[in-house]
Amino acid sequence: MRLTLRQLQIFVTIAECGSTTAAADRVALSQSATSAALNELENILQTRLFDRVGKRLVINEVGRQLLPQAKATLDGANEIELQFGASGFASALRIGASTTIGNYLLPRLIAHYRRRDGNTHPSVEIANTRQIAAAVADFKLDLGLVEGPIHAPELLAQPWMTDEMVIVAAPRHALGSAFAGRKVPLALLRQAEWLLREPGSGTREAVEQALLPHLHAMTSGIDFGDSEAIKRAVAEGLGLSCLSLSVVEDLLKTKKLVVLASSIPPIRRHFYLIRHRKKIPSKGMARFLEFCLAHASAAAK
Numbered sequence: 001m002r003l004t005l006r007q008l009q010i011f012v013t014i015a016e017c018g019s020t021t022a023a024a025d026r027v028a029l030s031q032s033a034t035s036a037a038l039n040e041l042e043n044i045l046q047t048r049l050f051d052r053v054g055k056r057l058v059i060n061e062v063g064r065q066l067l068p069q070a071k072a073t074l075d076g077a078n079e080i081e082l083q084f085g086a087s088g089f090a091s092a093l094r095i096g097a098s099t100t101i102g103n104y105l106l107p108r109l110i111a112h113y114r115r116r117d118g119n120t121h122p123s124v125e126i127a128n129t130r131q132i133a134a135a136v137a138d139f140k141l142d143l144g145l146v147e148g149p150i151h152a153p154e155l156l157a158q159p160w161m162t163d164e165m166v167i168v169a170a171p172r173h174a175l176g177s178a179f180a181g182r183k184v185p186l187a188l189l190r191q192a193e194w195l196l197r198e199p200g201s202g203t204r205e206a207v208e209q210a211l212l213p214h215l216h217a218m219t220s221g222i223d224f225g226d227s228e229a230i231k232r233a234v235a236e237g238l239g240l241s242c243l244s245l246s247v248v249e250d251l252l253k254t255k256k257l258v259v260l261a262s263s264i265p266p267i268r269r270h271f272y273l274i275r276h277r278k279k280i281p282s283k284g285m286a287r288f289l290e291f292c293l294a295h296a297s298a299a300a301k
Helices: 005-017 020-027 031-045 061-084 099-104 106-116 129-137 174-178 186-191 202-215 227-235 245-253 283-300
Strands: 050-053 056-059 094-098 123-127 143-146 155-169 193-197 219-224 241-244 267-276
Touching (some): 005 020, 005 061, 020 031, 056 061, 094 099, 094 129, 099 202, 099 227, 099 245, 106 123, 106 283, 123 129, 129 267, 155 202, 155 227, 155 283, 186 202, 193 202, 193 227, 193 241, 202 241, 219 227, 227 241, 267 283
Parallel strands (some): 094 123, 094 143, 193 219
Antiparallel strands (some): 050 056, 143 267, 155 241
């Protein structure tokens, strides 16, 4: 077989960088050696993978078909090196988490796991659900823990934990003070100003799916990229929000927030464990996935 992993690595890097010059810097080769490796790959496959547009290389349809296969092949080779190399896989586990999970659940989860497996030193990336899903799909993360439905066909999404969400307001907010212990009419919820997460957030999608069938429309105020910022803004009386109970329980205990009752049914959503369909789980990754599922099962009891 004349096809090499190095050729695939250079192809993927050129696809990401858009030129052999930029790719050469990343793979520590000269520009001429990088170009030669691409030419060799195209000769082996007997097809062009990029359109030449001036000094830029624009990936074509054939290249786009090859790209996910190349990434999966390189990821599989990397797993073999990590599994049988001296450093072991534990130090290389790459976990992505959406913001609610990453900020409020994952630290405790990893602490519990490390008490059982002290050799685990994962790297963690926190972003919104859409960004974590994209990174898992691109093999930049080994697995993701996210709070929104996943629509990418190349990803496996496994239901993990059930999360309760509540509508909250500041006690001095007009609805918080006038309807203490009573249900807020839907018409008033519809007229209220809502503080929401940014588009692409799993929390935003869950809120819209749960509330819009009942409210039909929501007056959006400020969009925030972080649930912590939203709950603080709600506590300052800037509007209402619907957030995970795990996010707001501290301010509920100190009475800086109150839960608004309404005729809307209880709002629950699934958290998901996601990984690429072509990802080959190492023993360390499989152990962590097993631990996550066991932890969720114990928490549900």
